[in-house]
Amino acid sequence: MNEQKNIFVTQPYLPPLDEFYPFLEKIWGNKWLTNNGEYHKEFEKALCEYLGVNHISLFANGTLAIITALQAMRITGEVITTPFSFVATTHSLWWNGIKPVFVDIDPVSYNIDPNKIEAAITPKTTAILPVHVYGKPCNTEKIQEIADIYGLKVIYDACHAFGVEKNGQSILNFGNMSILSFHATKVFTTFEGGAIVCNDESTKKRIDFLKNFGFADETTVVAPGINAKMNEFQAAFGLLQLNHIDKAIRMRQDVAEIYNEKLKNCVGVTLPAEVPGLRHTYPYYPILVNKEKFGLSRNQLFEKLKESNVFTRRYFYPLISQFPAYRGLESSKPDNLPVATSIAEEVLCLPMYPNLSVDEINLICNLITNN
Numbered sequence: 001m002n003e004q005k006n007i008f009v010t011q012p013y014l015p016p017l018d019e020f021y022p023f024l025e026k027i028w029g030n031k032w033l034t035n036n037g038e039y040h041k042e043f044e045k046a047l048c049e050y051l052g053v054n055h056i057s058l059f060a061n062g063t064l065a066i067i068t069a070l071q072a073m074r075i076t077g078e079v080i081t082t083p084f085s086f087v088a089t090t091h092s093l094w095w096n097g098i099k100p101v102f103v104d105i106d107p108v109s110y111n112i113d114p115n116k117i118e119a120a121i122t123p124k125t126t127a128i129l130p131v132h133v134y135g136k137p138c139n140t141e142k143i144q145e146i147a148d149i150y151g152l153k154v155i156y157d158a159c160h161a162f163g164v165e166k167n168g169q170s171i172l173n174f175g176n177m178s179i180l181s182f183h184a185t186k187v188f189t190t191f192e193g194g195a196i197v198c199n200d201e202s203t204k205k206r207i208d209f210l211k212n213f214g215f216a217d218e219t220t221v222v223a224p225g226i227n228a229k230m231n232e233f234q235a236a237f238g239l240l241q242l243n244h245i246d247k248a249i250r251m252r253q254d255v256a257e258i259y260n261e262k263l264k265n266c267v268g269v270t271l272p273a274e275v276p277g278l279r280h281t282y283p284y285y286p287i288l289v290n291k292e293k294f295g296l297s298r299n300q301l302f303e304k305l306k307e308s309n310v311f312t313r314r315y316f317y318p319l320i321s322q323f324p325a326y327r328g329l330e331s332s333k334p335d336n337l338p339v340a341t342s343i344a345e346e347v348l349c350l351p352m353y354p355n356l357s358v359d360e361i362n363l364i365c366n367l368i369t370n371n
């Protein structure tokens with residue numbers, strides 16, 4: 001039998017190693033390793049320009065960035081959020097002593113369903129924490145409308161939304177803040193890393209204090225901050241990565257196009273919905289597998305692909321609301337979350353990364369269509 005090499009769901013797109021040496025030499029020369037160094041400042045500026053946003057504050061990772069964003073806005077009480085995301089979204093509320101209130105998702109975008117938000121608001125609600133799942137924009141207009149009526153803050157978990165634009169505009173400028181992750185598995189990576197995008201300078205200043213223990217200057221500590229700083233190594237790598245990111249995104253778009261073409265007639269498989277006017281960066285390629293029409297359940301297809309060394313991921317299953325810390329909440333009941341519950345049972349993320357070859361995509365698609 002032919003030994004098929006492992007194909008994982010993701011693989012980082014790394015720049016040529018020799019391009020990184022000059023950055024390292026400069027760090028070795030300066031001997032300034034962290035705490036708002038040269039590369040840190042340069043990377044913040046370059047990112048603002050690339051992403052088309054006003055202010056960015058870099059972080060050690062995305063989770064600390066969400067936790068700090070909630071601190072910076074003094075969010076307390078209850079926050080409305082989605083169960084269909086990576087656990088860090090809700091964990092960030094927990095680490096702030098905030099009660100998550102889960103609201104069901106939209107069956108097409110997989111994002112929080114704005115029509116169900118109002119029913120979840122109580123006198124304790126202070127904010128909404130939606131996620132641009134798989135980089136597809138939330139219904140930002142409707143969410144802002146509700147937030148304005150009820151006086152709520154909106155913080156977007158935009159960890160999937162690096163470089164996503166709608167009608168030529170960054171989707172990171174909606175709400176009070178947006179959070180990015182530069183983890184190794186994301187479209188844009190600094191190994192570990194993250195950022196908060198915000199609109200005004202005074203907010204950025206407060207965020208910068210909070211991520212550095214609350215220090216405003218040598219002797220002034222304005223709040224019980226945390227250590228969530230990005231170091232010079234990460235910032236330098238990020239700057240280098242920026243030179244390559246447009247190509248990497250184009251390669252992802254090419255992969256998606258082949259999947260779209262090869263799988264479009266596959267009965268029982270729903271492909272990701274097209275969004276008009278979107279610069280989609282394809283952090284994931286999620287399909288839905290309908291057992292009745294397809295013949296295999298999602299889990300059966302997952303196992304079948306695994307037997308051929310194709311390692312897909314069931315993002316997002318189980319729902320966050322099903323984990324022990326959260327399943328006792330009233331809003332976690334499956335009756336409250338029918339759409340999310342059904343999609344979590346059917347979703348499968350196929351391998352998606354810039355260097356996935358045409359042969360590999362063909363192999364994956366043949367395994368799916370020949371069953």
Ligand SMILES: *Cc1c(COP(=O)(O)O)cnc(C)c1O
Nearest residue numbers: 061062063086088089159181183
């Ligand atoms: C990756 C991710 C995070 C966490 O980011 P880290 O940088 O890994 O801490 C949070 N939310 C979502 C939706 C993510 O995909």
